[in-house]
Amino acid sequence: xxxxxxxxxxxxxxxxxxxxxxxxxxxxxxxxxxxxxxxxxxxxxxxxxxxxxxxxxxxxxxxxxxxxxxxxxxxxxxxxxxxxxxxxxxxxxxxxxxxxxxxxxxxxxxxxxxxxxxxxxxxxxxxxxxxxxxxxxxxxxxxxxxxxxxxxxxxxxxxxxxxxxxxxxxxxxxxxxxxxxxxxxxxxxxxxxxxxxxxxxxxxxxxxxxxxxxxxxxxx
Amino acid sequence: xxxxxxxxxxxxxxxxxxxxxxxxxxxxxxxxxxxxxxxxxxxxxxxxxxxxxxxxxxxxxxxxxxxxxxxxxxxxxxxxxxxxxxxxxxxxxxxxxxxxxxxxxxxxxxxxxxxxxxxxxxxxxxxxxxxxxxxxxxxxxxxxxxxxxxxxxxxxxxxxxxxxxxxxxxxxxxxxxxxxxxxxxxxxxxxxxxxxxxxxxxxxxxxxxxxxxxxxxxxxxxxxxxxxxxxxxxxxxxxxxxxxxxxxxxxxxxxxxxxxxxxxxxxxxxxxxxxxxxxxxxxxxxxxxxxxxxxxxxxxxxxxxxxxxxxxxxxxxxxxxxxxxxxxxxxxxxxxxxxxxxxxxxxxxxxxxxxxxxxxxxxxxxxxxxxxxxxxxxxxxxxxxxxxxxxxxxxxxxxxxxxxxxxxxxxxxxxxxxxxxxxxxxxxxxxxxxxxxxxxxxxxxxxxxxxxxxxxxxxxxxxxxxxxxxxxxxxxxxxxxxxxxxxxxxxxxxxxxxxxxxxxxxxxxxxxxxxxxxxxxxxxxxxxxxxxxxxxxxxxxxxxxxxxxxxxxxxxxxxxxxxxxxxxxxxxxxxxxxxxxxxxxxxxxxxxxxxxxxxxxxxxxxxxxxxxxxxxxxxxxxxxxxxxxxxxxxxxxxxxxxxxxxxxxxxxxxxxxxxxxxxxxxxxxxxxxx
Numbered sequence: 001x002x003x004x005x006x007x008x009x010x011x012x013x014x015x016x017x018x019x020x021x022x023x024x025x026x027x028x029x030x031x032x033x034x035x036x037x038x039x040x041x042x043x044x045x046x047x048x049x050x051x052x053x054x055x056x057x058x059x060x061x062x063x064x065x066x067x068x069x070x071x072x073x074x075x076x077x078x079x080x081x082x083x084x085x086x087x088x089x090x091x092x093x094x095x096x097x098x099x100x101x102x103x104x105x106x107x108x109x110x111x112x113x114x115x116x117x118x119x120x121x122x123x124x125x126x127x128x129x130x131x132x133x134x135x136x137x138x139x140x141x142x143x144x145x146x147x148x149x150x151x152x153x154x155x156x157x158x159x160x161x162x163x164x165x166x167x168x169x170x171x172x173x174x175x176x177x178x179x180x181x182x183x184x185x186x187x188x189x190x191x192x193x194x195x196x197x198x199x200x201x202x203x204x205x206x207x208x209x210x211x212x213x214x215x216x217x218x219x220x
Numbered sequence: 221x222x223x224x225x226x227x228x229x230x231x232x233x234x235x236x237x238x239x240x241x242x243x244x245x246x247x248x249x250x251x252x253x254x255x256x257x258x259x260x261x262x263x264x265x266x267x268x269x270x271x272x273x274x275x276x277x278x279x280x281x282x283x284x285x286x287x288x289x290x291x292x293x294x295x296x297x298x299x300x301x302x303x304x305x306x307x308x309x310x311x312x313x314x315x316x317x318x319x320x321x322x323x324x325x326x327x328x329x330x331x332x333x334x335x336x337x338x339x340x341x342x343x344x345x346x347x348x349x350x351x352x353x354x355x356x357x358x359x360x361x362x363x364x365x366x367x368x369x370x371x372x373x374x375x376x377x378x379x380x381x382x383x384x385x386x387x388x389x390x391x392x393x394x395x396x397x398x399x400x401x402x403x404x405x406x407x408x409x410x411x412x413x414x415x416x417x418x419x420x421x422x423x424x425x426x427x428x429x430x431x432x433x434x435x436x437x438x439x440x441x442x443x444x445x446x447x448x449x450x451x452x453x454x455x456x457x458x459x460x461x462x463x464x465x466x467x468x469x470x471x472x473x474x475x476x477x478x479x480x481x482x483x484x485x486x487x488x489x490x491x492x493x494x495x496x497x498x499x500x501x502x503x504x505x506x507x508x509x510x511x512x513x514x515x516x517x518x519x520x521x522x523x524x525x526x527x528x529x530x531x532x533x534x535x536x537x538x539x540x541x542x543x544x545x546x547x548x549x550x551x552x553x554x555x556x557x558x559x560x561x562x563x564x565x566x567x568x569x570x571x572x573x574x575x576x577x578x579x580x581x582x583x584x585x586x587x588x589x590x591x592x593x594x595x596x597x598x599x600x601x602x603x604x605x606x607x608x609x610x611x612x613x614x615x616x617x618x619x620x621x622x623x624x625x626x627x628x629x630x631x632x633x634x635x636x637x638x639x640x641x642x643x644x645x646x647x648x649x650x651x652x653x654x655x656x657x658x659x660x661x662x663x664x665x666x667x668x669x670x671x672x673x674x675x676x677x678x679x680x681x682x683x684x685x686x687x688x689x690x691x692x693x694x695x696x697x698x699x700x701x702x703x704x705x706x707x708x709x710x711x712x713x714x715x716x717x718x719x720x721x722x723x724x725x726x727x728x729x730x731x732x733x734x735x736x737x738x739x740x741x742x743x744x745x746x747x748x749x750x751x752x753x754x755x756x757x758x759x760x761x762x763x764x765x766x767x768x769x770x771x772x773x774x775x776x777x778x779x780x781x782x783x784x785x786x787x788x789x790x791x792x793x794x795x796x797x798x799x800x801x802x803x804x805x806x807x808x809x810x811x812x813x814x815x816x817x818x819x820x821x822x823x824x825x826x827x828x829x830x831x832x833x834x835x836x837x838x839x840x841x842x843x844x845x846x847x848x849x850x851x852x853x854x855x856x857x858x859x860x861x862x863x864x865x866x867x868x869x870x871x872x873x874x875x876x877x878x879x880x881x882x883x884x885x886x887x888x889x890x891x892x893x894x
Contacts, residue, residue, distance in 0.1 A: 095876055115890055142886070146879045154875070 006054040010171075013047040014130040017167060018109070021137040024160060025105050025144050026098050030088060033156050034079045040163050041071030047130075048170055059178040060170070066185050067166070075159060075192055079152070082196050086203060088152055096147045105140050112136035134168035149210060151202060155195045162188050225275035226283055226298040229306055229351060232268035236261060236344035243336035250329035253336040258321035261340055262314045262704075268347065269310030275303030276725050280732075282353065289356075295415050297353035300729040301486070304562065305350045305478045311711065312470045312569045313343055319577050319704030320463035322697065323584060335375060335461070342368040342467065349475050355404040355414040358479075362400065365475065366393040366443075369468055373460040385455035392452045396442030400479070403435035407487060419487045429488055433495050436483040437502075444476035446506045446536060448848050450529045454517075457525035458589070462580025465521060469528045470573035477535055477565050481558070484543070485733045491554075493547025493645065496540045500648075503536030504655040511662040512823060515669070515816050516844040518591045518809040520579045523670065524572065527615065530659060531568040534630065535561045537656055541633045544645060552739045553636035555730035556752055559738070560633050562726050564626035567715055571614035571623060574708040578608035581697040582674070591809035594674040601696045605675045607705040612671050614712040616664035620762035620769070622715035625750070627660060628760060632752040662816070669812040678803040717762045719750050810842050817844075825850065 020040045027033050045067040052060030094101065116132035138161055145157035162184070239260050243253040275281070275298045285294040298306075320339065324332055345368060348361035370393070374386035408414055409422045424432065442449040457465040485491065510530030517523035542557025581604045582597060583589050598605040614621040617628075634653035640646040697705070715722065727737040739753060751759045780786070798805075817824060825845040831838035870881070 111887070111890075115894060118894070139887075142879070142883050146876050146883060149876075 006050050009050050010047050010130060013043045013050070014133040014167070014171070016043045017047075017137055017163075018133045018140075021140040021160065021164070022102065022105060024156070025101055025140055025147075028094070028098075030083055030150075030152055033153060034076050034083075037079075037156050037160060037163075038072050038076040040160060041067055041076075044163055044167055045072065047167070051170055062178060063166075063170070063181050066181065070185055070189060071159075071163065074189065078192055078196065079156070082199065083152060086152075086199060088150070093149045094147050095149055101143065101147050105143055108139040108143060109136040112139055130171040131168060134164055134171050136164075137167065138164035140164075151195075151199055155192070158195075159188065159192070224281055225271045225278055225303065226281040226296060226351075228271035229268055229275070229298060229347065230283070230296065232264050232271065232310070233344050233347045233351070235264045235267075236340045236347070239264070240337045240340035240344065243333055243340070250333045250336075253332045254325070254329075257336040257340070258317050258324070258700075261343065262317040262321070265310045265312075265314035265317055265343070267310070269307045269314065272303045272306030272308075272310055275306065276300050276728065278303075292356055294357040295353035296351045296357075297416065298351060300725075300732050301478070301481065302350050304566075304725065304729060305474065306347065308474060308566050308569050309343075309346055309350065309471050312573050312708070313467060315704045315707040315711070316463050316466045316470065316573050316577065317343075317704075318707065319466075319580075319701045322700035322704075323461070323463055323580060325698075331375070335372070338368045338371045339464070339467075342372060342464075342472075346471060346475055350478055353416045355408070355416070355419065359397070359401060359404070362397060362479075365472065366390070366397065369460075369464070369472060372464040373456050373468075375461050375464070376459070382459040385452075385459040389452040389456040392442050392449055396439040396449070399435045399439030399442070401439075403432050403439060403483065406432040406435060407483075416487060420489070424488065424490075426492075429490060430492070430495070432488050433484060433492075436480065436488070437495075437499065440476040440480040440483070441502070442476075444473050444480070444532045444536075445529050446502050446532055447509050447529070448852050450506070450510070451846065451848060451853055453529055454513075454522045454525040454846075457528070457576075458519055458521040462521075462576055462583060465525075466573040466576035466580070469525065469576060470569040473528060473532060474565050474569055477532075477539075477561070480539065481562070481733070485558075491543045491546045493544045493642070496543030496545075496547055497645065497648070498540075499536055499543055500540030500652050503533045503540050504652050505533070506530070506536060507533030507659045508655055509533075509823075511659045511666065512816065512820055513844070513846065515662060515666045515813045516824065519589050520582065520591055520594075520670065520674065521576070521589060523591075523666070524575055524579060527575075527663065527666070528568075528572060530663065531564070531572065531615075534627065534656060534659070535564050535568070537561075537652055538564060538626075538630045538633060541630070541649065541652070544649070545633075545636065545639070546734060548640050548642065548645075550636070550639045551734050551736050552753075553633065553639055555727065555734055555737045556629065556636065557633040558730050558733070559723060559726040559752075560626055560629035562729070563629060563715075563719070563722060564623075566722070567614070567622040567626045567712075570708055570711040570715060571611045571621075574607060574611035574705060574712065575615065577701070577705050577708070578604050578611060581701060585695055585697065591670065591673045593680055595677045595680040595803060595806065596675070598675040601675075603696050603702055604705075607702075607709050608675065609671065610709040610712055612667040614716070616667050617660050618664070619760075620713075620716050620765040622712050622719075625716055625719045625760070625762065627656065629752055630656060632758055635758075636753070665816070669809060673807065673809050673812065677806045678801070680803045680806070717766060718747055719762065720747055723750060723752075823847070 017040060020036050020043065024033060024036050024040075027036060045064045048060055048064040048067060051057070052064060096104075112135040113132040116135050119131060141157050141160035141164055144160065145154050148154050148157065166181075166184075239257050243250075243257045245252045277300075280297065280299040282298075283296040285296060288294045317339075324335060327335065342365065345361050345364035349358060349365055352358040352361055370386055370390045373389055374382055376382050377386070404414065404419070406428055407419045407422060407424065409424065409428075411418060411422065438449075445453040453469075457469060460468060484495070507530050510526050510528070510533055514523050514526035514530060517526060538557050538561030540557075542554045542561060544554075545551070545557055546554035579589075581601065582594065585601070586594075586597070588594050610621070614623040617623040619625075631653055634649050634656075637646050637649035640649070723738075724743070727743070731737040748763055749755070749759045749761050817826070825847050827843040827845065829839075829841040831840060872878075
């Protein structure tokens with residue numbers, strides 16, 4: 001059933017995903033960051049849908065729908081509310097300047113591709129060429145978590161990492177079993193809420209969401 | 221009582237657990253824990269001892285319990301060795317538990333409930349250690365034993381000294397447990413099956429067998445209290461309530477000996493003489509060190525704790541000789557050494573528990589733990605004094621009591637040295653025997669000191685006001701305590717007077733472990749004569765000894781009373797003819813040990829304060845410290861602190877840095893996996 005066209009479509013969406021990952025790394029505004037996260041979710045849902053259609057794996061439809069609802073609608077909405085309530089719409093500072101971050105990110109992407117090539121050759125799936133991209137977006141999201149100084153972008157980085165993992169799962173093995181996916185999706189949702197609650201507490205404690213303040217918690 | 225020994229022992233074990241659970245019953249004044257828990261526990265101990273005794277003669281039994289993790293059920297096995305140790309556990313704990321019923325009488329309900337709970341869980345876990353037939357259950361029981369005894373040691377956890385003693389105990393117990401765990405890991409050889417039958421079947425290369433032996437020796441040795449891992453004993457035993465110290469010293473240390481015999485002889489197998497030489501060396505060091513430090517103590521429970529160290533050394537000497545002989549192929553002589561070690565294990569359990577109980581009565585009723593404050597106790601506590609005397613005679617290895625038999629057997633084992641082909645080892649064995657002889661003499665001296673200072677002489681005025689329970693002044697121990705001590709004292713006599721039947725029972729264990737037992741000549745031992753090798757070489761009859769002692773004593777008494785002057789003269793003790801004598805003129809515990817302190821001076825770390833001649837208020841003070849603290853424990857503690865300070869540098873308190881750590885780890889792993 002594998003047609004070159006659907007394969008190309010998935011590749012296109014994968015490229016879009018990687019592009020968005022780099023864009024998020026470079027983005028200073030929280031609102032735009034959330035928007036990009038939603039777009040990433042949309043790309044993910046679309047690619048899952050295409051894989052589901054072209055391979056006839058029915059459970060992937062559910063995954064796609066779940067991704068759409070959760071990552072395009074629910075979590076971005078929750079994050080919007082959160083930054084409204086916390087009043088943290090301003091620009092975010094980074095620990096490293098943006099160009100350096102981008103250079104490190106490129107290095108990571110190359111590393112991810114080098115890593116994925118031998119694995120991709122073993123996998124016989126339609127989407128095997130996208131494994132490197134998936135790995136790269138995981139690493140880039142991780143990098144984003146490291147270099148951001150505020151808590152909200154860190155959480156977005158965490159969620160983006162999960163996107164990358166999900167994409168890796170779809171591209172390497174046509175997705176995890178549905179039960180696992182449901183569980184992971186639920187975890188992400190709950191995690192978001194817990195983070196939200198923590199933000200309020202952190203702000204109450206330190207009057208700021210700057211995680212530098214948490215250094216005080218260290219034992220001397 | 222019908223049913224196989226294994227089901228019976230299991231029943232006893234469950235009964236202990238049930239008593240532990242029932243002790244938690246709410247009720248006015250914790251009535252169950254106060255009235256029933258300990259007598260029932262003692263009864264269960266007797267039942268267990270009976271089943272153990274039966275198992276020592278019955279064929280091996282096995283059982284799989286549908287408990288534990290999925291695919292990892294608990295295996296139980298009861299063979300002669302386990303039966304022997306169950307007998308030890310049941311019989312000794314019966315006496316101690318009965319004593320505990322009286323000892324804990326004055327506790328508050330809350331504390332009593334907890335003590336009864338932990339106490340019976342402790343007993344049950346020891347039984348489970350002995351019954352376990354897979355490494356998994358063994359470790360579970362072993363750790364339960366360590367934890368329950370830890371909580372018992374720290375019963376008075378409000379005192380910082382007791383908390384730190386408990387911590388030290390827990391630390392060394394866990395070091396040992398790690399070594400035992402690693403030992404099981406080495407033995408199983410990658411098959412994934414941790415039942416003892418699989419471990420028994422596994423063939424180990426000499427290197428790995430030696431590694432397993434070293435780990436087992438270290439791990440069980442830490443629990444048994446061999447040097448240099450003994451440091452917890454003199455701290456934890458005085459800290460614990462007395463019945464608990466009696467159980468720990470009497471029984472818990474013996475589970476370590478059980479583990480050692482089980483793992484080294486049964487599971488690893490193929491004993492090598494080099495191992496035996498190591499055990500002998502450590503054993504000799506432990507014996508000598510234990511008794512020399514015991515002589516310097518003036519805290520009675522600490523002194524007894526050091527004697528436990530010494531006796532563990534004696535047991536190790538027996539084990540080591542056995543291993544040397546077995547390693548050289550002299551199985552019959554090896555069996556004799558093993559029998560000596562096992563018999564001493566049983567004997568030490570009985571008399572050391574008895575001695576601890578006696579010390580506990582003094583502590584409980586008089587509030588005294590320092591020998592320098594005691595004196596003349598024989599007049600106000602005649603019962604305690606009587607039972608303590610029996611224990612003291614037994615530990616000093618005087619015939620016809622039990623301590624003599626096992627030490628004599630150990631000597632007999634050493635006398636088999638000419639059988640060995642290796643000249644160096646052959647000449648070394650008598651040296652170890654000499655160590656044992658020295659230790660025996662010093663032990664006798666130490667107990668002359670204890671008994672003379674504490675029970676004889678004049679009453680001393682305590683330097684500090686002692687905290688005595690109001691009811692205790694001028695009283696001797698109560699009924700339950702007396703029965704408990706009488707039971708153990710009777711044990712000293714039975715084990716001393718009729719060793720031959722126990723010899724045959726232990727011989728059966730040796731046949732199971734080593735393939736063959738004592739030579740034919742030894743099996744002719746009857747109730748009257750104990751023959752370890754052959755009647756031509758050596759034999760010993762405790763009954764005749766006793767008869768001679770009784771006859772000579774009776775005759776002397778008769779002669780003095782009837783045919784000599786017959787008068788009884790009452791005079792102050794030790795007064796050497798001085799008209800005026802105060803308690804301060806008496807020999808003190810410190811003074812009694814002075815010659816030994818002088819001879820073995822370099823072994824001790826002494827801090828002595830000798831007052832100047834013109835001092836108006838002279839006060840002599842002496843503090844003896846264990847050199848191991850400064851040579852081993854403190855450097856290790858400093859190293860651990862240094863390393864953790866360096867590792868603490870990793871903790872920067874910044875999330876970004878923490879994320880970076882995991883990121884770098886991830887990248888490194890990914891690179892590595894490629």
